[in-house]
Amino acid sequence: SKIRVYELAKMLGLSNKDLMQILEDLGVDVKTHMSSIDAETAQIIEESLGEPKTKDKPSDVKEKGKKVVNVPPGSSVSDVANLLGIKPADAVKALLEAGKMIPAGATANREILDILSEVFNAEFVVADSAQEEQEKDKAKSQQRKKPEGKNLQPRAPIVTVMGHVDHGKTSLLDYVRKTKVTEREAGGITQHIGASTLEYNGRKIVFLDTPGHEAFTSMRARGAQVTDIVILVVAADDGVMPQTVEALNHAKASGVPIVVAVNKIDKPEARPDRVRQQLSEHGLIPEEWGGDTIFVDISAKTGVGIDQLLEMVLLVADMHELKADPTVDPRGVIIEAKLDRGKGPVATVIVQEGTLRVGNIVVSESSWGKVRAMIDDRGRNLKEAGPSTAVEILGFNDVPSPGETFKVVGSEKEARTLIDKIKQEEKLAASKTERHMTLEELYGKMAEGETPTLRLVLKCDVQGSLEALKGSLKKLETDEVEIQFIHEGVGRISESDVMLASASDAIIIGFNVRPDSKAKKLAEAEGIQIRLYDVIYDLIDDVKSALEGMLAPTL
Numbered sequence: 001s002k003i004r005v006y007e008l009a010k011m012l013g014l015s016n017k018d019l020m021q022i023l024e025d026l027g028v029d030v031k032t033h034m035s036s037i038d039a040e041t042a043q044i045i046e047e048s049l050g051e052p053k054t055k056d057k058p059s060d061v062k063e064k065g066k067k068v069v070n071v072p073p074g075s076s077v078s079d080v081a082n083l084l085g086i087k088p089a090d091a092v093k094a095l096l097e098a099g100k101m102i103p104a105g106a107t108a109n110r111e112i113l114d115i116l117s118e119v120f121n122a123e124f125v126v127a128d129s130a131q132e133e134q135e136k137d138k139a140k141s142q143q144r145k146k147p148e149g150k151n152l153q154p155r156a157p158i159v160t161v162m163g164h165v166d167h168g169k170t171s172l173l174d175y176v177r178k179t180k181v182t183e184r185e186a187g188g189i190t191q192h193i194g195a196s197t198l199e200y201n202g203r204k205i206v207f208l209d210t211p212g213h214e215a216f217t218s219m220r221a222r223g224a225q226v227t228d229i230v231i232l233v234v235a236a237d238d239g240v241m242p243q244t245v246e247a248l249n250h251a252k253a254s255g256v257p258i259v260v261a262v263n264k265i266d267k268p269e270a271r272p273d274r275v276r277q278q279l280s281e282h283g284l285i286p287e288e289w290g291g292d293t294i295f296v297d298i299s300a301k302t303g304v305g306i307d308q309l310l311e312m313v314l315l316v317a318d319m320h321e322l323k324a325d326p327t328v329d330p331r332g333v334i335i336e337a338k339l340d341r342g343k344g345p346v347a348t349v350i351v352q353e354g355t356l357r358v359g360n361i362v363v364s365e366s367s368w369g370k371v372r373a374m375i376d377d378r379g380r381n382l383k384e385a386g387p388s389t390a391v392e393i394l395g396f397n398d399v400p401s402p403g404e405t406f407k408v409v410g411s412e413k414e415a416r417t418l419i420d421k422i423k424q425e426e427k428l429a430a431s432k433t434e435r436h437m438t439l440e441e442l443y444g445k446m447a448e449g450e451t452p453t454l455r456l457v458l459k460c461d462v463q464g465s466l467e468a469l470k471g472s473l474k475k476l477e478t479d480e481v482e483i484q485f486i487h488e489g490v491g492r493i494s495e496s497d498v499m500l501a502s503a504s505d506a507i508i509i510g511f512n513v514r515p516d517s518k519a520k521k522l523a524e525a526e527g528i529q530i531r532l533y534d535v536i537y538d539l540i541d542d543v544k545s546a547l548e549g550m551l552a553p554t555l
């Protein structure tokens, strides 16, 4: 398919000028950055991509003793270029010539470093990145406890489907439920309990039935993390939309791996490569482009690609070695709850650790009870439920809230004492809400070496001001402080924005927009600062003053 030079430049993270130069060097004839690369020129690029030419080094690189360069883990191609003292465009070019089309913003993995080290005659020393990555993941998802226990065993991944409205989340869930849930067992009538367990190649996958990020974030805001993998659905005929970005930011903020399902591939107007390009701009770089995000083209209508998608989910699960000990004290999360006229409080839980049994006394954060019965999504009565099992529990005294965690205790008395204690703690916590960062405190925290990053959620009334503001704010960055946009979008400040800010300790800035009432309440409860502006100058000035420690703390 045709692509314009500027599109390719954007994809690669280069300026139009740099890419034009590279193309010229490669012998591709282009006039302006608006030129589309036709079949012929595409072929030249393809050919140059097809034949690795790492051997001939650019002539301007002098042969000399190998330069030893320390590369911090997670460095991008352009970071590495800077460390080498070369232009990012030259690094991208060298990679192109070695047969790799890799954007300057992509993380420089081992393979990339190998190519660059050869071309530019350098030796890269990378800190133990695996360990650092793990630390990062840990920090990001403190709630996700490392599995403990002597009898760790593999467990099924728990998957949440997210994406923009109408991109096919429900259709995907329906399709997998219809085709992959085995109906062999007696009494195999599908029950909607809030999660579906399906089997693929003899292995189980648990899908949470509520698509979208509300469920995901409200659960996370409560401190519970159940999702192991997010499937991000993007319709190939529509491309990346605001909720796509919101969803991927939520997943990123909590450190949950993402598998991208490019849906509606059956439609003639589907442009799956455009989706890849757009998501690359948000840091999800397809594996086939040298990144580490798995993309699968699917159709939730015809079923094309669904098997491959499930395979990839299992692959990612394997990479993350999901394990749990079925013999420790049972623990888990409530994902749905309601009051049933006949049965009383009914709660669907996911067991995360240990094995829950009928007769156990369970305590959540607001309720407790003796498990009278457990029913799975096939309508079967279970006596016990091990890790990664979703079951409906009868026996709670009150209806607990989704997102509450539960555990098992030895006696009813213990359960009552525990609930009382939790309620008292809640009261105490409510009286001294944990406060998040404010713009006024930024400088002090910077001075204490606490935060080199100002994290922002930016909401505007129109796309134009969003771009302009982002540009101006980015310019305020100094050596001491980086400005990071956790999320940005057009429209009112919503609950979801506040949750995102809360999860990332960010400040919310609204330009010509206001929070809705729910968002306002939540921000107060969570101690998130929302700053509203209608004059660009005031906004920029405040952030600038904050960076310089000059912001009056009365605002």
Ligand code: GDP
Binding pocket: 163, 164, 165, 166, 167, 168, 169, 170, 171, 172, 211, 263, 264, 265, 266, 267, 298, 299, 300, 301, 302
């Ligand atoms: P959700 O809002 O993300 O849950 O989206 P839905 O699953 O409700 O799908 C929105 C619309 O897209 C429905 O009319 C579906 O029939 C249609 N749809 C979903 N997946 C596909 C697909 O793979 N191909 C085609 N042609 N249509 C699809």
